[in-house]
Amino acid sequence: MKTDHPLSVVVPTPAHSSVAAALSYRSELPLAAGCLVRVPLGRREVCGVVWDSPPEVENLLDPASIKAIAGPLDGIPPLSQAWRDLVTFSASYYQRSLGEVALAALPPQLRGLDATQLARRLRRVRDAGAAPTTRAAPPLTAEQALALGSIEADAGPFLLFGATGSGKTEVYLQAVQRMLEREPHGQALVLVPEINLTPQLQARFVERFGEDAVVALHSGMTNPQRLRSWLAGHLGQARIVLGTRMAVFASLPRLRLLVVDEEHDPSYKQQEGARYSARDLAIYRGRLEDAKVVLGSATPSLESWHACERGRYRRLDMPSRIGAGVLPAVRLVNMNHQPKRAVFSGPLLAAIRERVARGEQSLVFLNRRGYAPVLACGACDWRSECSFCSAFRVFHKIDRSLRCHHCGFTERVPRACPKCGNVDIAPLGRGTERLEETLAELLADAVGPGGRPVRIARMDADSTRHKGALEEQLAQVHAGEVDVLVGTQMVTKGHDFRSITLVAAVNPDSALFSSDFRAPERMFSLLMQAGGRAGRDAAHAAASEMWVQTWHPEHPLFGALKRHDFPAFAAQQLKERQQAAMPPYAYQALLRADARTQQVAQQFLTVAAQAAEGLDASGQVVVYAPVPMGVQRVANVERAQLLVESGSRPALQAFLGAWQPVLQAARVKGVIRWAVDVDPLVI
Numbered sequence: 001m002k003t004d005h006p007l008s009v010v011v012p013t014p015a016h017s018s019v020a021a022a023l024s025y026r027s028e029l030p031l032a033a034g035c036l037v038r039v040p041l042g043r044r045e046v047c048g049v050v051w052d053s054p055p056e057v058e059n060l061l062d063p064a065s066i067k068a069i070a071g072p073l074d075g076i077p078p079l080s081q082a083w084r085d086l087v088t089f090s091a092s093y094y095q096r097s098l099g100e101v102a103l104a105a106l107p108p109q110l111r112g113l114d115a116t117q118l119a120r121r122l123r124r125v126r127d128a129g130a131a132p133t134t135r136a137a138p139p140l141t142a143e144q145a146l147a148l149g150s151i152e153a154d155a156g157p158f159l160l161f162g163a164t165g166s167g168k169t170e171v172y173l174q175a176v177q178r179m180l181e182r183e184p185h186g187q188a189l190v191l192v193p194e195i196n197l198t199p200q201l202q203a204r205f206v207e208r209f210g211e212d213a214v215v216a217l218h219s220g221m222t223n224p225q226r227l228r229s230w231l232a233g234h235l236g237q238a239r240i241v242l243g244t245r246m247a248v249f250a251s252l253p254r255l256r257l258l259v260v261d262e263e264h265d266p267s268y269k270q271q272e273g274a275r276y277s278a279r280d281l282a283i284y285r286g287r288l289e290d291a292k293v294v295l296g297s298a299t300p301s302l303e304s305w306h307a308c309e310r311g312r313y314r315r316l317d318m319p320s321r322i323g324a325g326v327l328p329a330v331r332l333v334n335m336n337h338q339p340k341r342a343v344f345s346g347p348l349l350a351a352i353r354e355r356v357a358r359g360e361q362s363l364v365f366l367n368r369r370g371y372a373p374v375l376a377c378g379a380c381d382w383r384s385e386c387s388f389c390s391a392f393r394v395f396h397k398i399d400r401s402l403r404c405h406h407c408g409f410t411e412r413v414p415r416a417c418p419k420c421g422n423v424d425i426a427p428l429g430r431g432t433e434r435l436e437e438t439l440a441e442l443l444a445d446a447v448g449p450g451g452r453p454v455r456i457a458r459m460d461a462d463s464t465r466h467k468g469a470l471e472e473q474l475a476q477v478h479a480g481e482v483d484v485l486v487g488t489q490m491v492t493k494g495h496d497f498r499s500i501t502l503v504a505a506v507n508p509d510s511a512l513f514s515s516d517f518r519a520p521e522r523m524f525s526l527l528m529q530a531g532g533r534a535g536r537d538a539a540h541a542a543a544s545e546m547w548v549q550t551w552h553p554e555h556p557l558f559g560a561l562k563r564h565d566f567p568a569f570a571a572q573q574l575k576e577r578q579q580a581a582m583p584p585y586a587y588q589a590l591l592r593a594d595a596r597t598q599q600v601a602q603q604f605l606t607v608a609a610q611a612a613e614g615l616d617a618s619g620q621v622v623v624y625a626p627v628p629m630g631v632q633r634v635a636n637v638e639r640a641q642l643l644v645e646s647g648s649r650p651a652l653q654a655f656l657g658a659w660q661p662v663l664q665a666a667r668v669k670g671v672i673r674w675a676v677d678v679d680p681l682v683i
């Protein structure tokens with residue numbers, strides 16, 4: 001025992017056990033902080049990370065009771081100080097345990113492999129060999145050159161504010177290239193919002209830097225694939241790691257550049273467990289590791305926009321599209337002047353027909369999948385409510401099912417009203433399935449060049465559920481085998497569709513009157529993104545159009561959209577936010593509680609609110625009353641939440657830190673779980 005070395009080891013611990021941040025173990029060999037080890041924990045053996053300060057064994061009551069580690073994970077270099085600092089910060093900022101954050105950031109397979117298996121994986125990654133043969137890059141446009149020059153010369157963080165199709169990706173590529181020219185062993189981390197978008201971006205990076213230089217890291221990969229990518233990054237073999245939000249925790253010993261593409265995208269925020277924002281952590285990580293950070297978007301988050309105004313980020317503007325590409329003309333259709341119940345206005349339908357006749361493509365989007373959001377009885381008050389959630393089940397006509405989009409509860413559509421027996425039950429409202437059907441009826445006689453019949457397709461989470469379906473459908477669109485594509489926001493993101501010349505949003509108004517103060521921001525960026533799909537090909541650019549059907553054409557959001565004027569939209573929104581003292585002028589956190597009854601969930605929050613009085617910084621923090629969540633009951637669990645707000649981020653952090661042990665100690669019978677969401681995106 002005397003000769004053994006005491007170690008602090010971070011192990012997978014429950015979400016809120018900040019008390020036992022690291023456990024004490026001993027080891028025959030001295031092990032540096034950052035080493036990966038196998039340790040006994042209860043009856044299990046788990047993977048852990050040696051953390052920074054070793055425990056003071058002398059002070060422990062019974063040093064002999066300290067367990068020995070089972071052994072180190074041989075051949076894996078220690079995780080860097082910077083990586084450990086990132087994890088420590090994330091755990092503290094997002095109010096989770098160190099063990100949860102640290103272990104979630106490591107590939108799951110590390111835990112499962114024995115020494116021989118691990119050695120084989122390591123050898124395979126090392127043998128993959130060093131890459132950066134770099135392909136020739138196209139000459140930059142003047143706007144691109146200015147942006148890249150600034151990224152090279154200044155410190156950042158940068159906000160690359162570039163129109164869709166302005167060549168932002170090319171700037172990322174060349175920023176990486178310059179970095180690698182200076183520092184052949186440097187590494188870049190490129191984050192994208194959606195798994196679906198990684199293959200396209202990966203193809204562009206591979207084309208430029210070669211197969212071996214680029215690895216992907218996202219949750220759609222198998223565990224062996226993830227381990228291989230992670231090791232390639234950690235061993236310094238991979239030059240470029242490209243991934244979704246989880247990749248912000250990738251271990252990259254020589255990280256020099258971080259790119260966050262489509263930085264405004266809500267999917268950068270993790271919505272369960274440690275609810276981190278990968279974008280915000282990228283900024284923090286850049287500072288920690290002295291690496292440059294480039295955020296890119298055509299419609300930046302108001303947080304990032306505001307940071308530019310305050311001089312904290314540097315804005316780089318690229319307003320022009322590459323080549324002769326111009327942004328589509330925006331046409332607003334005033335639905336007050338259209339026949340009642342018209343789904344497609346006459347002018348929009350005519351414009352789509354014209355496209356079909358010319359062999360050009362149109363994209364129609366609606367943010368609601370399924371056939372209809374509700375099925376209702378005409379004779380009584382029956383609605384297709386979910387038995388387990390405070391929500392309606394969505395009618396999917398394709399398989400005649402009623403599906404709850406919250407808990408998954410699915411049943412066949414009843415032949416008659418379950419309540420009164422009436423056979424006349426009908427869909428209310430409209431999802432993408434029904435929109436596709438309506439469009440097929442309205443365009444039944446439309447013909448393409450050469451007299452061929454019109455081809456309509458739908459793309460949403462339902463149509464792309466099966467593996468490979470998304471790729472197949474995208475390929476069909478790219479090959480020109482589709483004339484009109486109907487879809488959810490899935491079709492609006494990123495895809496470089498070349499011959500789409502018309503994009504239409506048929507029913508975007510709900511966002512204008514949402515109780516969610518971020519709804520207009522999301523809607524504006526969605527519409528700009530969607531519009532960005534049109535006119536990418538110079539041959540058709542001049543005739544490209546973005547159609548928006550609305551009952552509120554006078555709304556300032558649409559005015560700014562018509563002019564493609566994001567700065568005007570941002571200025572108007574920020575003014576409102578400032579007047580209402582909302583983010584980014586205030587900082588928020590939510591305490592959420594789940595219980596069998598709403599009363600118990602709120603009781604927990606009330607206890608928490610009462611205990612908040614007198615805590616650190618509580619004078620600078622407003623704790624609001626508990627309320628039921630928007631969808632109050634999901635899978636028979638009642639949900640409530642409470643908002644905490646402060647004008648000062650440090651004050652909010654100090655308060656949350658002091659509150660955490662109080663919350664852990666709060667015992668309210670019947671509470672299933674609770675969680676803190678710092679900087680929540682949806683309130």
Ligand code: ADP
Pocket residue numbers: 138139140141144162163164165166167168169170171322496
């Ligand atoms: P963004 O990421 O801003 O939407 P991309 O980087 O995808 O834009 O560029 C749009 C299109 O223009 C792509 O097809 C890309 O290959 C092309 N492109 C970008 N930069 C250049 C350039 N400097 N010269 C020629 N083509 C370019």
Ligand code: ZN
Pocket residue numbers: 377378379380381382417418419420421422
């Ligand atoms: Zn009925």
Ligand code: ZN
Pocket residue numbers: 386387388389404405406407408409634635
């Ligand atoms: Zn349900």
